[in-house]
Amino acid sequence: MRESIHRLTREHFRDGRMRPSLLDQIQGAAQPDRTGGAAPSSTELKIPVDVGAISLYQDIERVARDDHWRLFKTDQATLAEVIQAFDDVITADELPEWPDHLGRNTDAWAEQIHSYLNPTKPPRRLNRPCPACGQRLHGPDREIALTLYCYADDGTMLKWDQWSVECRGCSARWESDRLEWLSKVLAE
Structure with missing residues (x-):
């Protein structure tokens, strides 16, 4: 879980180089004027927004903020801060069911973002x-x-x-x- 939290919220080393946080990467993918990886040309239409990236980000944010509210009774933080706060729950003896739940969620979010940004080719x-x-x-x-x-x-x-x-x-x-x-x- 700690590695997933780190990859989701902080710059990290992967595939031989430093990468932005996964949350920053998925937000960047959702921005207007992204050309879908192709070299821009003067006649190429720009993709206005990546709806899939926005939807994935919103799904993660909804669940993370809901869990954060149930744990800490606050939602006054960025999504990265919300997810980083889950790291404190790992050692909390008074919340025995939460570490597994949060671990599954953060691991799944990291994998979903990575898979979305780096799709594999189907057979x-x-x-x-x-x-x-x-x-x-x-x-x-x-x-x-x-x-x-x-x-x-x-x-x-x-x-x-x-x-x-x-x-x-x-x-x-x-x-x-x-x-x-x-x-x-x-x-x-």
Whole structure:
């Protein structure tokens, strides 16, 4: 919980460099004139606000201020100060249920902000019938059955020999040594 509070409210070291607090990062993402990561051009329209970032910030603020009020009977503080005050509850013997509750919340908030600001690329769906079972669509929602896993957890593309394909219908799986055969079968 202390690490999450620190990441949420203070500048911190991550991925080899100093980063602003997660609250500052999500507030910055919500500001007008953000171009969505693309290089600005003279013809590009600016995104007025990032509604998702605003919504996430407001959800965190609502729960944090509610918990802070129930603990301290005050709400006269910034959101960062509200969350930093939760650090004092960790050692409070008279509040035995609060440390776990606050720990779950602060850990979840840090992860939600990080995930929002650094989305991972989803696996690719292959709209072809599975060579093992013949299914193209699977399940009650009729989702595409074959899934290509070609991205690492950090969003970078894996090398070809690390890719895999899985059928959600029959659980057949093809990895590096069988992908060349699979690509030929799917191309027919």
